[in-house]
Amino acid sequence: MNITNTEEYSNPEKKSLDKLVFRLSAEDGLPPQTIPALHKHWARRENFCTYVGLMTQYGRVKSGVELEEWQYNANLFSKDMNFLLNCHHHEFWSYMVFQKTALAAVVSFLQKSTPFYLNVWSQLVQQKTIIELYEQILELVLRIVCRLITNRESDEAWLTIDHQRELIYKNFLISVPMLFDILMAVGDADAQNTAVLRRIFDSLLRIEPNYKQDLLAALVFFRTAFRSIQTQAENEGFEGAGGGDLDESAETPYDDVALYTLDCAYSLSVLLEVCPTVQSICAEIKLGQSIAQFYDNTVPFLYKNIFLINEAAASLGWINVARLQYLKAFRSIAYSFIESVLAKPAESIIMAEKFIGLLTECLSEQNFVNDYGRLYPVELDVDILKQACKNLDGFKASFIVQGYQQESRPSAQKPNSKMNKKAPSSTKSNNKNEQQANRVSNVTTATTGTPERDIDLEVTSVLDVLPHLGTGFVRRVLSRYENSEEAIAAILEANLPPDLVHADQSEVYIPPDPQDKTYQQTGIRHFNIYDGDKYDVMTQDNPKCIIKQGKGMPNAPKNAAQLLDDKSDLAQYRSRYEAYSLVSEGESSNDEYDDEYDDSYEALLESETRTVRSKQLKAGLANVEDVSNDESEDEEETIEDKVKTDVQSERNKQLNFCENPEDVRARYEARRQAKWNNRNSGGADNHKTRELAGAPKGQGQDKETLRNRDKKEKNKSMRANHNRKAGASFKRSKGMMG
Template sequence: MDFLSRQKEVFTNPNKKPLNELELEYSFVSKVRKSTSGKQKEADKKNYVLKKDRIAALDEKWIQKEHSYHEYQPYYSEVSPEENSLFLTKNKLFLDNLTFLLQCNYHQFWNYMVYEPRIKSILHGFLENPVNWYEIKHLQGEYLKLYNQIYEKVANVYLRLLTFKESDHEYMKEKTAVKLILEHKLITYPLIINFCLLYNKTCRVLVNMINEIFFDINQKVIYEKELAKIFEHALLIIEMIGGYICGFEENSVKIPIGIRPKPAKFDPQWVEEVTIYLLDTSASLNAFLSSCNNALNVALEMGIPYRLTYFYNNVYSVLYGMLEDRSESLFADYPGLKDRILEYIGIGRSEFVNVFHVFITYLIDNIIQSLGDNEKQDNFMENYLKLISNALEDEFFIFDYQNAHKIDVQLQTISDFHPHIDETRVNYIMECLSTLPTIEKVLSLKSDVSKPKKDLLKLPEIEPTPGTSKQYTPPNETEIYEIAKSVLETLPHLGDGFIVECLKSFNFNSEQVIAAILDEKLPPHLNKLDKNMIYVPPEPEEPQPVLAYKGKKPAYKDAKELLDDKRDLKEIKDFVLKTSSVTYDNIYDDEYDDRYDDEPGISFYEKDDDVRKPVQNRFEGYELVSDPPSSSEDDGEEERPQKASNAFCEDPAVLRARREAQFKGKNPRKNDVVGKPKGQGQDKNVLQNRDKKGVHKSSRANHNRKSGAQWKRNKGMIPM
């Protein structure tokens, strides 16, 4: 039925339904049953009939069972290219299978991935037997070119698998797609380690997409259980490797792994197998733990870093002991084998040291981020001190770690964010570091720490979206900050300013910067810089204003020059001073002291001073009755107007006059309607105010009868 799925009119989704809910209609020709009469048919077309049917868009009927698939052929670096001739022959067919998958439409792609088990098999075959970054230097010419093509297309297949929507008509819900991936084991938790090892540096987008899906917080119970199985398996492998190299204890159980048992006679090939297996294990752990923070908690709880230091100290010492004082005749039949073994040992040691440092960096980051939460911070601090104290017992390991990542610098950094650090334990750690063996003693054991050579990694960068330019363009300030931050995660003891200067010299290639710093191969001008330098970003350039004009060119180049011209300020100042007539000689002084004036009744101002007139007495002309003098009161107290003591009821006319004077003094009338006494004529303003009052008096009450009556009662004018 594959030919049907190739027809464009077969896949239609006008209602924009998800792929798993869609049904497709197709037409096919079916042969009619043979006639029982045995007579020959009049026409061949009567022997066939056109039929139609509807099936689900996701169904195994859409795939072609006759399609051929070819397994990936691994490359063996220990043999010559001629013996790897099958690598070219078989992998060209494997590359055709990958191209076919990427050319399928969304509907076809998901049907083949889900319902064709051979597709899953060939993809997993590549992920489980790739050419790792430390072996790719053995590929040359057309071998390297073919492998790079396969490497890119496998990544693009899985990127498409994890892209759940290609258009409005071709999509699936994320929950449904993830369920299909898990049910059909297209991606498993152990395979995530292979993805991290292969694409952690070259296709970080793919690794991040896998981590977001498989380590979602809603699936915490599931992934913690799977991670526990992975780390149990890793511990088992470490224990078995240690047993094969150093010897098993009595009554210990031996479990077969990917290496042969230790031969009775020294065998260089067996040593190479062991060192490669060690390197694969350490590199896989380093890549996985560096990419997945959720795995670090589980690994710490299971004691992975505590086991690594003991294993490292014992296993590598025995390996160097095997190679020490060995006759060159033992390697005569294997040219270059001893150098390869030493190279694999050096890179493996570096990977184990980096695995341990991943845990240390994780704890330091959490100590800093937990600032303010003392209980949480103390918990991370305790784990850090226990981890370092445990590593101090393994002299060989702690020497290598101290040379790669300074512990004293880490303690200094932590003390800045954790003021209550245990000084006794810190002093013990510093004292142990001071007693580490000298470099001469370690070199006598031929245990020089070898850093991984970054130039071995020549895998192409995967670009999920085509059309991206590969030419170098200087990063902006945000990108510089992100690149420097990634370097500081590996080298937290350096200043960000020093890191930025190094990145500028290496075209912002973080891997080359890390390698140059660790190998102490920085250019001379960088070695002279302060390694604790702080990065100060440059100030953004101000945009230059552009003056638009017509006709004659203005006298100023720009707006800034125009605003800076202060030549007219003096003329403006002189003009203001000349036109100002304000004087401040007769202004009332609030702090004037009149206690010693000869005439206390005189005004504060002269008669001809019109700036301010003295306030007149509102009660002038009324009879004032003073209380008898009292010794308790001050003689200089001002007398106040009082009502006559013998007045049983004041004259209403006097009372009205006094109330009117008080009202006018407090609230001067704006619209006078009283005017002059009758018969003397009225002003124009009074007449206008009377008209306005007559017109608008119906809009509101002109007095409050209740309050007025109450006021009269209080004065005794109306009997209660």
């Protein structure tokens, strides 16, 4: 059956699509047919090209052969979208309703489109045709969506609102997931894009109010998304984690979690900006409190985990931008109350109380309060409320302003996270957002020269006055005041913040477990107080200790024989005495004694030499005179030769520059022996020695032996080994160093 011409599709009576019927003539003599304008007959084409994504993963664009394949597929997809747009009004709706492949093609692009916040076009600077082709496809898909929400194209091509509502909602031509995909594909980077998104949401909510309930379910799902992100941030990298295996192209195991966090942040912020109706829904389900809690707990923890793995990861920049978008989303929810106050004066006091209640509930999230108070000054909002509401509670308003200003004051900051470190940017269009996010991070974590508070000391001061309170409750109160005096006054006057009025005053403070800190630093979970110290071989490659393996100490002797045979210490003594160089240990026997001359002994040696020489001469002469006449001439010649020899040796000694110390010691020893011999001689019997040994044991001893033993016993302490000090002093006086 062939269609005759386009004039047969005219609608001169200007009927709506649900009432319009076309009459078709048939060939071969068959009677003509009448077919409704909305019928599967008009959707003859069954195959439509499915869109293939431009990115590979984690913000990276395809290249090489993959990019050429994408370009070929994108050209085919562009032709299919042009085909749908060029169809007649009834044909277009017939394809959308009856031909599922046409709608699937549109959905495939929205699901695989490049998110606007990544802006990967900086990687395709040299290939402008790729960028132009993608922008052309995005425009075509948006025109198709806009055609779906348009009920009147002309006087002849139109359909009623009720019919349009039924076609769109019951056939799922536009769903809430599809709307979130449109948000990520278009974005709010340009005012024109924001205007297009606002038109889409406004038209849908006007056509079908049930979309409001669908959006409510989608917003409630964000809480589940926050819990999922927190779980993966805590468990990623461990067995059984929900994040899956690490991809080779990922810089850290948390890249997919960080990208999911950024996607949720932009989805919320853009949705709240383009659809004001969603703001009231978020206020009803208390999504603002969930955002503040997620911002304070999960986001810093996720940032810390990524930073510990890779300080230059691109995901750090994603988290910084996500922080800014979460603050922007919370601002949209909070400011909706102020807009309601200005728009509805009759309900101004109720909306003002809701605004103050929202900010009060978020006061416990200090990181969030710090950043929000600096980016969006609360005192300006409170001034607007005071001007619009004369009956506003001044105490609550002042408390909110003071709480956010106090938490925003630089002196109250603590050097918490490393989130002030500027992460590398992965996109070009988001430079402004990243700069704002980094500025928020830098201001949040800035430290000043003021000394830090000693919370433990202040807790002790408060407990001295109010001992019935718990340490945990006291710490929470001190976090709201600058010193312990103000905290004590607030407790006694019952002037505590609203969130602490009904708090448990017996709450006990449980300090953080040191094992958790050790686990974060080392990655090893131990259960010993000495884990992580300088002797821990589990966490250090070179511990400051000796690792003993087997019996004995390292390098120790194995047995007693090896211990006694150890002469390693002799090398130390040998090197020490070799440094003195007192005696030359040469091989030649002609080596002479080489000693440094010391003139301090010159006078002593000279006087001693003269005394010895004079005594020897006198002794020689006496020996000569006492010789009897009956002695032989040989003996006289021997004595004379000896005297002459002694005299000649004395003359030779005078010629020496320094007398040999060996000769000095020999003379001293001779004199000492002569002295002791004379002392022990005992009268005429010069050769008689004192008997001490006596007879063998058991045979008795004579009186002389007993007397000598008794004398020795009484006088032994005067000399010998018991008087070494005197002997040493005598030797030093003679120049004999021992």
